Amino acid sequence: xxxxxxxxxxxxxxxxxxxxxxxxxxxxxxxxxxxxxxxxxxxxxxxxxxxxxxxxxxxxxxxxxxxxxxxxxxxxxxxxxxxxxxxxxxxxxxxxxxxxxxxxxxxxxxxxxxxxxxxxxxxxxxxxxxxxxxxxxxxxxxxxxxxxxxxxxxxxxxxxxxxxxxxxxxxxxxxxxxxxxxxxxxxxxxxxxxxxxxxxxxxxxxxxxxxxxxxxxxxxxxxxxxxxxxxxxxxxxxxxxxxxxxxxxxxxxxxxxxxxxx
Amino acid sequence: xxxxxxxxxxxxxxxxxxxxxxxxxxxxxxxxxxxxxxxxxxxxxxxxxxxxxxxxxxxxxxxxxxxxxxxxxxxxxxxxxxxxxxxxxxxxxxxxxxxxxxxxxxxxxxxxxxxxxxxxxxxxxxxxxxxxxxxxxxxxxxxxxxxxxxxxxxxxxxxxxxxxxxxxxxxxxxxxxxxxxxxxxxxxxxxxxxxxxxxxxxxxxxxxxxxxxxxxxxxxxxxxxxxxxxxxxxxxxxxxxxxxxx
Numbered sequence: 001x002x003x004x005x006x007x008x009x010x011x012x013x014x015x016x017x018x019x020x021x022x023x024x025x026x027x028x029x030x031x032x033x034x035x036x037x038x039x040x041x042x043x044x045x046x047x048x049x050x051x052x053x054x055x056x057x058x059x060x061x062x063x064x065x066x067x068x069x070x071x072x073x074x075x076x077x078x079x080x081x082x083x084x085x086x087x088x089x090x091x092x093x094x095x096x097x098x099x100x101x102x103x104x105x106x107x108x109x110x111x112x113x114x115x116x117x118x119x120x121x122x123x124x125x126x127x128x129x130x131x132x133x134x135x136x137x138x139x140x141x142x143x144x145x146x147x148x149x150x151x152x153x154x155x156x157x158x159x160x161x162x163x164x165x166x167x168x169x170x171x172x173x174x175x176x177x178x179x180x181x182x183x184x185x186x187x188x189x190x191x192x193x194x195x196x197x198x199x200x201x202x203x204x205x206x207x208x209x210x211x212x213x214x215x216x217x218x219x220x221x222x223x224x225x226x227x228x229x230x231x232x233x234x235x236x237x238x239x240x241x242x243x244x245x246x247x248x249x250x251x252x253x254x255x256x257x258x259x260x261x262x
Numbered sequence: 263x264x265x266x267x268x269x270x271x272x273x274x275x276x277x278x279x280x281x282x283x284x285x286x287x288x289x290x291x292x293x294x295x296x297x298x299x300x301x302x303x304x305x306x307x308x309x310x311x312x313x314x315x316x317x318x319x320x321x322x323x324x325x326x327x328x329x330x331x332x333x334x335x336x337x338x339x340x341x342x343x344x345x346x347x348x349x350x351x352x353x354x355x356x357x358x359x360x361x362x363x364x365x366x367x368x369x370x371x372x373x374x375x376x377x378x379x380x381x382x383x384x385x386x387x388x389x390x391x392x393x394x395x396x397x398x399x400x401x402x403x404x405x406x407x408x409x410x411x412x413x414x415x416x417x418x419x420x421x422x423x424x425x426x427x428x429x430x431x432x433x434x435x436x437x438x439x440x441x442x443x444x445x446x447x448x449x450x451x452x453x454x455x456x457x458x459x460x461x462x463x464x465x466x467x468x469x470x471x472x473x474x475x476x477x478x479x480x481x482x483x484x485x486x487x488x489x490x491x492x493x494x495x496x497x498x499x500x501x502x503x504x505x506x507x508x
Contacts, residue, residue: 120355123354124353124354127349127351127354128347128348128349128351129351129352129353129354131307131312131345131347131351132345132347132351132352132353134310134312134340135310135312135340135343135344135345135414136364136365136368136369136413136417137337137340137341137365137368137369137417138364138368139333139337
């Protein structure tokens with residue numbers, strides 16, 4: 001029994017090492033084709049629409065209600081402590097810009113666009129369309145992966161900026177309607193205490209998240225085996241891994257940015 | 263000419279191709295037959311390096327595709343090949359026009375303005391017309407196979423590889439695909455390699471037939487000679503396929 005458990009653990013480690021090695025080789029290939037291949041603006045734009053524009057509504061709704069609930073909870077807490085809602089704008093803006101905007105947007109994009117990318121590439125893999133690309137003189141990395149990487153890197157930071165604004169706006173509405181804070185006070189609060197570094201703290205994270213989501217989604221797609229069932233399995237794994245990695249990376253990037261004073 | 267020398271390909275715990283050697287001459291139609299799971303698709307995928315052989319040489323007009331290390335050298339050798347996939351492998355997100363012109367874009371210097379004309383010609387060659395605007399999901403299985411064939415021949419390959427071309431087709435469409443394969447060879451002079459479990463098809467269209475079993479070619483010969491083979495594996499396969507030795 002003990003042997004079985006250790007064997008299983010060893011097997012899992014080997015799988016992990018193989019996946020990390022495979023992902024590293026894929027990233028190397030993406031970097032190679034990014035430099036060598038002709039830039040296909042049309043394909044990047046098509047992917048940017050699929051990944052970014054199509055995720056906008058869900059992202060906007062998520063951040064809007066997150067901003068609202070933040071304002072409500074903080075308003076109630078400060079009311080209980082100080083008998084009036086204090087620094088609501090500042091707290092909502094800090095939370096949205098530094099943490100919730102980038103993290104929630106990345107989770108939404110991983111769940112929506114990441115799943116689409118894995119399913120699409122996975123289906124192409126199991127139906128031999130990837131092999132067909134090779135036979136037609138096209139490297140799949142160049143044709144499929146580079147545009148998707150670029151699309152993730154362009155759209156995720158932009159979506160996060162929108163999410164930040166929408167979240168702060170949601171907080172403002174609750175501040176005005178439920179807590180009786182004039183919008184001028186709410187925004188004055190934000191402009192007084194918020195610095196560009198606070199915005200950059202969240203904004204810079206999104207590039208790491210975008211790169212990670214693109215890598216996980218593409219890697220899982222390319223390594224899909226076993227027909228329709230395999231596509232489903234890869235897609236689920238890609239979403240779960242991406243979401244967990246967003247959380248894990250968030251801590252380490254935050255710690256690194258804090259250490260360098262951003 | 264394609265020369266295969268001592269080709270070996272293993273998968274974990276399984277020897278699939280075990281030292282195959284063969285010569286495929288210019289203009290001939292060479293078929294590889296054998297029951298499912300004997301490594302026919304592995305063999306054909308090794309020829310175009312969709313799978314990397316463990317050892318051996320595959321000389322395509324003197325260039326060893328098995329040993330090609332550089333991505334660009336590999337792409338240059340692959341340029342000589344057209345490949346008809348078992349299920350067609352058409353790109354779902356592209357129209358028929360975009361699918362058929364795909365190879366023209368990436369393998370040739372054909373001006374973009376010529377694509378519609380060439381695509382129309384190639385589609386006519388496989389018996390299709392006015393389907394350029396359709397997506398693969400709107401095509402029948404037989405039409406998909408024909409569009410896929412048009413896509414493969416559009417860049418004018420020297421060699422054409424067919425992976426189980428009649429699998430999953432009804433008898434009428436099978437007859438149509440059979441005629442297309444012979445037409446491609448007759449009209450375009452393309453050297454063709456067909457892997458199939460359809461012995462009837464192989465004996466009818468091929469200039470030579472090879473029987474793959476146990477990772478080796480146990481019999482290679484012209485159809486008439488092949489029918490007379492005393493090899494037990496060939497005899498058994500003929501019996502299973504309900505074919506007379508005459």
